[in-house]
Amino acid sequence: MRKIFAITGILIVAGLVLAACGGAATSAPSGSGETVTVKETVIVTVVAPASPAVVAPTGYGVTLETVKARGNLICGVNSQVPGFGYVDANGNFSGFDVDYCRALAAAIFGDPTKVEFRPVTAAERFTALQSGEIDILSRNTTWTLVRDTELGGNFVHTTFYDGQGMMVPADSGITTLQDLEGGTICVQTGTTTELNLADVMASLGVSYTPAVFEDADATFAAYSEGRCDAVTTDKSGLVSRRTVLADPAAHVILDVTMSKEPLGPMVRHGDDQWFDIAQWTVFALFAGEEFGITSANVDEVKASATAPEVKRLLGLEGDLGLKLGLTNDWAYNILKLVGNYEEVYNRNLGPDTPTYIPRGLNNLYINGGLLYAPPFR
Numbered sequence: 105m106r107k108i109f110a111i112t113g114i115l116i117v118a119g120l121v122l123a124a125c126g127g128a129a130t131s132a133p134s135g136s137g138e139t140v141t142v143k144e145t146v147i148v149t150v151v152a153p154a155s156p157a158v159v160a161p162t163g164y165g166v167t168l169e170t171v172k173a174r175g176n177l178i179c180g181v182n183s184q185v186p187g188f189g190y191v192d193a194n195g196n197f198s199g200f201d202v203d204y205c206r207a208l209a210a211a212i213f214g215d216p217t218k219v220e221f222r223p224v225t226a227a228e229r230f231t232a233l234q235s236g237e238i239d240i241l242s243r244n245t246t247w248t249l250v251r252d253t254e255l256g257g258n259f260v261h262t263t264f265y266d267g268q269g270m271m272v273p274a275d276s277g278i279t280t281l282q283d284l285e286g287g288t289i290c291v292q293t294g295t296t297t298e299l300n301l302a303d304v305m306a307s308l309g310v311s312y313t314p315a316v317f318e319d320a321d322a323t324f325a326a327y328s329e330g331r332c333d334a335v336t337t338d339k340s341g342l343v344s345r346r347t348v349l350a351d352p353a354a355h356v357i358l359d360v361t362m363s364k365e366p367l368g369p370m371v372r373h374g375d376d377q378w379f380d381i382a383q384w385t386v387f388a389l390f391a392g393e394e395f396g397i398t399s400a401n402v403d404e405v406k407a408s409a410t411a412p413e414v415k416r417l418l419g420l421e422g423d424l425g426l427k428l429g430l431t432n433d434w435a436y437n438i439l440k441l442v443g444n445y446e447e448v449y450n451r452n453l454g455p456d457t458p459t460y461i462p463r464g465l466n467n468l469y470i471n472g473g474l475l476y477a478p479p480f481r
């Protein structure tokens with residue numbers, strides 16, 4: 105009897121060790137004759153938990169099924185911010201946030217065109233997400249606590265680290281925020297911009313009059329008509345909108361950063377599977393850049409890959425895609441059909457675009473930035 109207890113005890117400990125190591129242990133305790141018996145039994149113990157799960161983990165919702173049944177993804181985007189989310193006269197959408205939607209569609213459908221872009225203003229974007237009008241929001245949206253809680257959202261990993269800036273006419277003589285004392289500042293409603301402006305100016309003791317507008321077109325039209333002394337938004341937005349002012353060179357962005365604006369896609373509370381898919385789509389873009397896999401060489405890499413993580417990423421080994429509820433070529437499709445993070449960045453914000461923004465913090469961690477994908481395993 106005592107021997108049975110002893111063996112059971114060893115089994116429990118061995119089982120815990122194996123479970124904690126993800127079933128990868130190859131060296132069970134060895135030594136006595138009893139241990140040999142334990143080893144044999146442990147093998148049986150380990151097989152059961154390693155079997156494929158038949159029940160979806162708790163927290164899964166129906167978003168993926170709804171999107172698949174509909175046959176396309178509905179992505180809430182910007183339509184007035186060149187380089188991030190913009191629609192041209194022919195109705196074609198482009199931009200960094202727009203390409204993320206395409207990457208997500210590629211992951212789900214193996215087709216980046218299976219996405220409907222739904223323009224949403226700053227003020228209406230959270231209601232659009234909560235009500236189910238859009239499946240995901242990819243619209244220069246800052247991750248904040250209130251949006252993460254009260255507004256019912258979950259932010260996936262930040263795709264663009266930004267900060268709020270201030271733009272003024274180059275000939276205004278304004279070089280600091282203090283120079284705006286008594287002035288009027290154009291700002292868009294429903295944004296962190298509006299709130300930060302009040303915080304920063306209050307802390308500097310600078311009084312100003314906000315001129316508040318519904319969307320970017322109205323905000324920047326008022327600024328260019330001289331109805332405000334300055335216009336404020338995310339620096340990315342300033343760089344972007346300056347390109348469509350009548351004379352971009354006549355405006356300068358002050359050398360001041362008023363806030364932290366971590367921008368990224370946002371999903372609704374209540375569907376962890378959808379969150380995971382949205383999140384790992386970002387990580388696949390990062391990992392593609394880290395491993396040097398591009399839309400141009402992904403087939404070559406696939407044919408000759410030897411690194412285990414690259415094989416798992418591309419679906420040559422393991423079943424990471426199935427674990428997300430997708431196919432195993434989900435990340436291959438992102439990289440082949442949309443490209444890696446660097447390709448997406450350069451296409452929209454690179455040195456050859458009018459909306460060039462140096463990578464800065466938006467570099468991989470190995471290049472001095474903040475972008476870091478967890479392990480694909």
Ligand SMILES: N[C@@H](CCC(=O)N[C@@H](CS)C(=O)NCC(=O)O)C(=O)O
Nearest residue numbers: 184226245246295296319320337341
């Ligand atoms: N990141 C900030 C600001 C985002 C924002 O809405 N910026 C404006 C100014 S560039 C914009 O995108 N406007 C586009 C539009 O209204 O269509 C936030 O999440 O609140």
